[in-house]
Amino acid sequence: MMHRFGGWLVRQYNVLARGELTFAPESIAIAVTIPMPGRKRKQKPEVSIIGSGRLGTVLAVALASRGYSIRSLVARRAQKARHAATLLDAEVQVLAAKQLRLLQPADVFLITVPDDQIAGVAAELNRLEFTGTALHTSGALSAEVLAPLRERGWRIGSVHPLMSVSDAREGDAALRGGYWSVEGDKSVLSLAKTIVSDLGGKSFSIRSEDKPLYHAAAVMVSGNVTALFDVALEMLVECGLTRKTARSVLLPLIASAVHNLETKDPVRALTGTFSRGDLETVKRHLAALKNKDLADALELYRLLGQRSLKLTKKHPQITQILKSV
Secondary structure: OHHHHHHHHHHHHHHHHOOOOOOOHHHOOOOOOOOOOOOOOOOOOEEEEEOOOHHHHHHHHHHHHOOOEEEEEEEOOHHHHHHHHOOOOOOOEEEEHHHHHHOOOOOEEEEOOOHHHHHHHHHHHOOOOOOOEEEEOOOOOOHHHHHHHHOOOOEEEEEEEOOOOOOHHHHHHHOOOOEEEEEEOHHHHHHHHHHHHHOOOEEEOOOHHHHHHHHHHHHHHOHHHHHHHHHHHHHHHHOOOOHHHHHHHHHHHHHHHHHHHHHOOHHHHOOOHHHHOOHHHHHHHHHHHHHOOOHHHHHHHHHHHHHHHHHHOOOHHHHHHHHHO
């Protein structure tokens, strides 16, 4: 009897291993645990973040949610780093900037401090006994600002998010779908691109010497567009609207312009007065700006109008009027 039951058990084990459904006789349920071969998961790097401001905090939360271990958080004041650490469900070393000498080893050190502090952070890291990979997030500076670290065996690079992060509470949603500029040592580019990909972003590379020009382009469509929007608000306030109403009026207009740019080249996306070549309308605009003493608006109108006309490659008479203002 025992021999027959043993044979039956072996047959059931083989059936289960093939994934077929079977039942034990006489309603006896027998559970068999079959170890299945599993894929080896590559361990995510340990990351320390130096600079726990808006971007640094968002990166910490986003990377942690993607399986990266956050080893240390550093801020000018330890209290700020401690606040960022409360957003993570793990133990994290919290340090003030003056305590960098106590930093624990990690695979990657993300330097998210303001541009003028990056060289100082590199000097502090250079005093540590260990080495690793250092990536800064500046848009205007290349990886070469970290060159002293390379001489000691560090790998260096930069990863700059081409997006506006205005609130750390947005979390990884603020980074998803964004583009990142990646440059630095060849040995670090693959890692940097993997980090960007894990954050739901897309990466591209430029020459290190072109970082300032690249960043200036980013400022044009981010900070400068915001400043231009503020000038337009000022103009509508002169018309008697409140700033709140002016914002409500202008936001759909700027959204429609962005939508056009999503589907068309700037030459085809351009609409309005300069696209049509409305000479008399331009004259009225200039007169109104002068009468209201809106010097900033007048200068911007003149310069951007010339650029619009350059796109159309038409209406030279209007170009001459703008240049003579």
